[in-house]
Amino acid sequence: MQQVAQFDSLDRRREKQSAREQDDRALREGAISPEALSQRNGFFSGIDFSRASVRRPRRIAA
Numbered sequence: 001m002q003q004v005a006q007f008d009s010l011d012r013r014r015e016k017q018s019a020r021e022q023d024d025r026a027l028r029e030g031a032i033s034p035e036a037l038s039q040r041n042g043f044f045s046g047i048d049f050s051r052a053s054v055r056r057p058r059r060i061a062a
Contacts (some may be wrong), residue, residue, distance in 0.1 A: 023041070024034045032040075039045065 023032075023037055027037060029032065
């Protein structure tokens with residue numbers, strides 16, 4: 001039987017802290033600007049809006 005990976009909140013907390021430390025280091029070293037970092041870490045940063053569309057549902061004739 002295939003095992004399902006379990007979510008470990010402590011591991012996730014460590015990953016997030018490591019990412020924060022890398023971001024801080026990149027800012028201090030000038031490897032990235034605050035604006036670029038903000039854009040990269042933004043809530044919608046993973047969405048390609050150039051390929052998105054908004055549609056409304058069709059009405060079904062009664």
